[in-house]
Amino acid sequence: QKEVEQNSGPLSVPEGAIASLNCTYSDRGSQSFFWYRQYSGKSPELIMSIYSNGDKEDGRFTAQLNKASQYVSLLIRDSQPSDSATYLCAVNTRSNYQLIWGAGTKLIIKP
Amino acid sequence: DAGVIQSPRHEVTEMGQEVTLRCKPISGHNSLFWYRQTMMRGLELLIYFNNNVPIDDSGMPEDRFSAKMPNASFSTLKIQPSEPRDSAVYFCASSLGDSGANVLTFGAGSRLTVL
Numbered sequence: 001q002k003e004v005e006q007n008s009g010p011l012s013v014p015e016g017a018i019a020s021l022n023c024t025y026s027d028r029g030s031q032s033f034f035w036y037r038q039y040s041g042k043s044p045e046l047i048m049s050i051y052s053n054g055d056k057e058d059g060r061f062t063a064q065l066n067k068a069s070q071y072v073s074l075l076i077r078d079s080q081p082s083d084s085a086t087y088l089c090a091v092n093t094r095s096n097y098q099l100i101w102g103a104g105t106k107l108i109i110k111p
Numbered sequence: 112d113a114g115v116i117q118s119p120r121h122e123v124t125e126m127g128q129e130v131t132l133r134c135k136p137i138s139g140h141n142s143l144f145w146y147r148q149t150m151m152r153g154l155e156l157l158i159y160f161n162n163n164v165p166i167d168d169s170g171m172p173e174d175r176f177s178a179k180m181p182n183a184s185f186s187t188l189k190i191q192p193s194e195p196r197d198s199a200v201y202f203c204a205s206s207l208g209d210s211g212a213n214v215l216t217f218g219a220g221s222r223l224t225v226l
Contacts, residue, residue: 097142
């Protein structure tokens with residue numbers, strides 16, 4: 001049973017539109033949630049972290065957390081071709097040091 | 112800061128050979144993680160060190176895999192003997208602190224191909 005679920009995609013979004021990426025998790029005790037971006041052939045890099053229910057905005061990116069429903073999402077406004085990548089959702093476990101990773105959603109922004 | 116430094120970036124070897132991957136974490140970071148990434152299994156945690164001490168090696172596939180962290184600035188992951196199913200990208204990541212709330216910084220990865 002997977003503990004962090006993501007739609008593998010690919011998710012195709014026209015340039016300038018809003019891209020919406022979703023992630024669900026199974027451990028109700030999880031407290032820290034991360035979105036990492038991974039370009040093809042590169043390593044994951046942090047985009048957003050969120051620890052409290054609600055929205056957190058950083059430039060064109062907004063992370064949304066709903067602990068009651070056990071989901072976290074990432075919105076990318078004004079999508080650019082450079083946003084095309086795989087987006088990995090990561091959630092901490094009760095062990096408090098280990099992250100559980102989703103399989104990632106491949107996002108394609110079409111010019 | 113140069114970030115997390117891994118070597119080699121690419122390694123091609125034959126089945127049965129020993130492979131050693133190296134990692135230099137970010138100076139001051141006291142947590143170090145070795146991950147393996149494949150298309151089939153995604154990112155898998157192999158081992159976690161905190162303050163140079165192995166805390167969790169439950170992800171190490173089998174006895175063929177071993178990891179060491181002799182000091183705060185260096186870690187190795189060794190595979191002996193290597194097998195074709197070990198082919199993957201191996202990432203080293205470091206963070207400050209020992210909480211899951213801490214952000215990981217990944218190295219560029221070592222792409223291993225075992226023929």
